[in-house]
Amino acid sequence: MEKTFTLIQVSDDSKTDYASYLLKGEANFWWKSTRALEGEGPISWTRFTELFLEKYFPDCLQNQLEVEILELKQDKKSVSEYEAKFTELARLEPGYVSTEIQKARRFQQGLKPEIRSGVVALQLKTYISVVQAALVIESDQKLAVKEKGDKKRKSDSITDKADQEESSQKFLR
Known part of the structure; x- marks a missing residue:
């Protein structure tokens, strides 16, 4: 995904929006519930990747x-x-x-x-x-x-x- 973002020159502010839009099925449901728990306001790309990896690539x-x-x-x-x-x-x-x-x-x-x-x-x-x-x-x-x-x-x-x-x-x- 990072490669695509670099190619089409997506700003850090927009990466989370683009990535979350592409989520499907269970991952989309996970993101909706996680998003609600994170509160109002934008979620940084760094935070999104932390949350995503925590969920789908645990310790x-x-x-x-x-x-x-x-x-x-x-x-x-x-x-x-x-x-x-x-x-x-x-x-x-x-x-x-x-x-x-x-x-x-x-x-x-x-x-x-x-x-x-x-x-x-x-x-x-x-x-x-x-x-x-x-x-x-x-x-x-x-x-x-x-x-x-x-x-x-x-x-x-x-x-x-x-x-x-x-x-x-x-x-x-």
């Missing part, structure tokens, strides 16, 4: 999100999946990731150890550079696993061929 939910972002780990997710969940939580609870360095470090802490060690060594300072490095390392690790599997299959194939030749020679004797 217990904020605490839950804080815990979730602090405990978020990549686990079995791909870097892309982990990054999407991290972004969602960071948007909802920006307190722990309010600076670029905090965001980068917090994301880095949740990475799988084998990816995190590579990223940490690079000493990156921005979130996007940490994400990109993690993606590159993950991709390289997948490629290494594939190559190792290909070598093993090739080695097994050579061993199988040698065994077949040996069996053939025994049979011919």
Whole structure:
């Protein structure tokens, strides 16, 4: 909403009126009763947002999100999946990731150890550079696993061929 207000240049005095006009259903009923309790006169945008967040984003939910972002780990997710969940939580609870360095470090802490060690060594300072490095390392690790599997299959194939030749020679004797 703030983005829209900035775009169409709504004054602070009018923001509450516009926002309350857009409320529907239960939120509209909530605002009518809250408005009556707040008394006569205009309600500032700051006060409106405080009241709105108090109602629809209570402390217990904020605490839950804080815990979730602090405990978020990549686990079995791909870097892309982990990054999407991290972004969602960071948007909802920006307190722990309010600076670029905090965001980068917090994301880095949740990475799988084998990816995190590579990223940490690079000493990156921005979130996007940490994400990109993690993606590159993950991709390289997948490629290494594939190559190792290909070598093993090739080695097994050579061993199988040698065994077949040996069996053939025994049979011919």
